[in-house]
Amino acid sequence: MAGTAASIATIPSHESADEAEPLARNAPPRVRWKRTLPYVSVLIVVGLWQIIGSHINPILLSTPSATVAAFGHMISNGQLIPAFGTAMEDLWVGFGLAIVVGIATGVLMGRSEVAERVLDPYINFFQATPLIALVPLVVIWFGIGFEARIATTFILAVWSIIINTFVGVRSTPSALIDVASVYKLNRREIISKITLPNAVPYIFAGLRIALGKALIGMLIAEMEVSVTGLGGLVVNYGNSFRTAYLLAGVFTASAVGVIGVILLNLVKRWFFPWVNATTAEGVRY
Amino acid sequence: MVAPVIEVSHVGKRFWQGKRGAFLALSDVSFDVRDGEFISIIGASGCGKTTLLRMFAGLTAYDSGELKIRGQLVRGVPDGIGFVFQAPALLPWRSVGDNIALGLSAVRSTLSEGELKGRVAAQIELTGLSGFENSLPHELSGGMQQRVGLARALVAEPKVLLMDEPLGALDAFTRMRLQEELAAIVARTGATTVFVTHDVDEAVFLSDRIVVMDRSPGRLKQIVDVPFDKPRQRREFIGDPRVAELRDLVLGLVTADLLLPRQPDASREASGRSLG
Numbered sequence: 260m261a262g263t264a265a266s267i268a269t270i271p272s273h274e275s276a277d278e279a280e281p282l283a284r285n286a287p288p289r290v291r292w293k294r295t296l297p298y299v300s301v302l303i304v305v306g307l308w309q310i311i312g313s314h315i316n317p318i319l320l321s322t323p324s325a326t327v328a329a330f331g332h333m334i335s336n337g338q339l340i341p342a343f344g345t346a347m348e349d350l351w352v353g354f355g356l357a358i359v360v361g362i363a364t365g366v367l368m369g370r371s372e373v374a375e376r377v378l379d380p381y382i383n384f385f386q387a388t389p390l391i392a393l394v395p396l397v398v399i400w401f402g403i404g405f406e407a408r409i410a411t412t413f414i415l416a417v418w419s420i421i422i423n424t425f426v427g428v429r430s431t432p433s434a435l436i437d438v439a440s441v442y443k444l445n446r447r448e449i450i451s452k453i454t455l456p457n458a459v460p461y462i463f464a465g466l467r468i469a470l471g472k473a474l475i476g477m478l479i480a481e482m483e484v485s486v487t488g489l490g491g492l493v494v495n496y497g498n499s500f501r502t503a504y505l506l507a508g509v510f511t512a513s514a515v516g517v518i519g520v521i522l523l524n525l526v527k528r529w530f531f532p533w534v535n536a537t538t539a540e541g542v543r544y
Numbered sequence: 545m546v547a548p549v550i551e552v553s554h555v556g557k558r559f560w561q562g563k564r565g566a567f568l569a570l571s572d573v574s575f576d577v578r579d580g581e582f583i584s585i586i587g588a589s590g591c592g593k594t595t596l597l598r599m600f601a602g603l604t605a606y607d608s609g610e611l612k613i614r615g616q617l618v619r620g621v622p623d624g625i626g627f628v629f630q631a632p633a634l635l636p637w638r639s640v641g642d643n644i645a646l647g648l649s650a651v652r653s654t655l656s657e658g659e660l661k662g663r664v665a666a667q668i669e670l671t672g673l674s675g676f677e678n679s680l681p682h683e684l685s686g687g688m689q690q691r692v693g694l695a696r697a698l699v700a701e702p703k704v705l706l707m708d709e710p711l712g713a714l715d716a717f718t719r720m721r722l723q724e725e726l727a728a729i730v731a732r733t734g735a736t737t738v739f740v741t742h743d744v745d746e747a748v749f750l751s752d753r754i755v756v757m758d759r760s761p762g763r764l765k766q767i768v769d770v771p772f773d774k775p776r777q778r779r780e781f782i783g784d785p786r787v788a789e790l791r792d793l794v795l796g797l798v799t800a801d802l803l804l805p806r807q808p809d810a811s812r813e814a815s816g817r818s819l820g
Contacts, residue, residue: 432633434629434631434633435633435635437603437627437629437633438627438629438633438635438646440601440602440603440621441601441603441621441625441627442646442647442648442649442650442696443621443649443650444649448649452635452646453635456635456637459637531637532680533636533637533680533681533682
């Protein structure tokens with residue numbers, strides 16, 4: 260028996276060695292130049308924009324240099340930072356509510372067939388409806404302030420989160436449900452230890468889609484409901500034909516979206532390091 | 545005479561397949577498993593061996609007959625069983641240690657934090673997972689993952705250990721090594737073991753008795769005794785002509801309805817080489 264124990268103890272290192280072969284991180288030089296292509300491409304397009312933009316009416320296209328100057332000017336005159344702050348606040352409160360409500364509803368639908376059948380028609384209806392058309396109704400209900408902007412952001416974002424969470428919960432492998440049965444997990448433990456973690460990759464895929472929609476909702480609300488924040492800046496500068504300022508506002512809105520995606524990825528990498536390793540991208544809707 | 549740990553009497557199971565009617569997955573299966581015994585259930589695909597094992601674990605209901613584990617009629621998941629799944633079925637989001645601790649869920653409330661940690665640590669040691677406590681399953685090889693599956697099944701010190709082709713997905717060498725370790729570990733725990741496999745060598749090497757099953761409908765064909773002392777050393781074991789004979793016997797039983805009509809030289813055919 261002692262001999263067996265010794266062999267048990269020595270085996271893992273061999274076995275894991277087979278698996279530990281690292282992927283070659285450094286590509287050979289002849290493909291390395293291809294990696295520079297995105298930067299080269301952007302440089303060329305920005306260059307062309309500068310050349311074409313400086314030969315036509317600045318209202319039509321403006322130029323990169325004018326846009327950067329407008330950006331600097333809006334920072335120094337104190338317009339951009341508060342607008343950025345308002346946009347971020349609108350986005351993250353609306354999106355945050357959508358995350359909470361969306362995940363809760365998705366889990367409920369995933370675990371209860373009754374809930375699924377009861378809620379399914381509405382989910383499908385709202386998923387198919389161009390929700391922008393509801394903005395006037397939102398104004399009737401919530402007025403033209405913060406609440407209305409949050410509501411607009413929320414109603415655009417929440418459906419993708421509900422649906423992806425639902426699909427993720429439903430896609431729990433039957434083997435894991437068997438594990439839960441054999442080891443006698445109760446209903447609450449099944450949700451918290453099995454189905455919800457299993458849904459995480461799907462939820463993140465849903466969050467990413469929902470973030471894009473929330474960004475649209477936030478901007479629409481700032482442009483059409485309140486005329487404030489980044490959307491308000493863009494509208495006002497558009498109305499006064501100051502294209503460089505308009506574009507500076509648009510690019511700042513892009514930055515809000517990019518920051519959002521980066522934050523999502525950071526959360527995923529820090530708190531759910533197993534996600535990318537085990538499931539590819541989840542389901543997209 | 546001690547009462548058998550598992551009593552299977554006239555157990556049957558139908559699966560309904562819509563308009564095509566019922567499919568008889570198991571028909572009138574009866575046998576007993578004695579305390580501490582290592583039983584393999586072997587048979588071709590569709591013979592109902594996994595269905596039968598799932599019934600032992602309360603994961604699949606039986607329609608007729610009676611199934612008792614440790615004197616208790618099986619309704620739902622019985623107490624004191626461990627189950628090793630074919631795909632290790634680990635939780636990808638939990639570390640090796642936490643996956644193993646999941647096996648203690650049912651008895652969790654009776655253990656202190658220290659006892660829990662001790663039990664998990666002991667299993668990690670026993671199954672050769674030392675140094676991997678904090679790894680995530682995807683960082684391990686298939687063989688290592690199945691060690692975790694085994695540790696999770698053993699951590700609650702089950703009286704009955706059920707295994708559904710636990711080594712089926714592994715490469716031949718990892719598989720042989722794990723067979724030997726499995727034999728040693730199970731012997732140490734003294735658990736009564738039911739092991740489903742489709743590998744004749746594996747069944748012969750590990751078992752005290754082999755339950756051979758037939759299909760369409762799934763039913764018991766024969767129970768073969770494996771009267772060789774344990775622990776078994778693979779090299780001596782393989783070289784033993786009596787083992788070879790037994791192995792051919794079981795292979796013949798398992799493949800009887802799969803092979804082409806029998807050639808005169810039956811022993812040669814039973815080695816599985818002249819199938820083409």
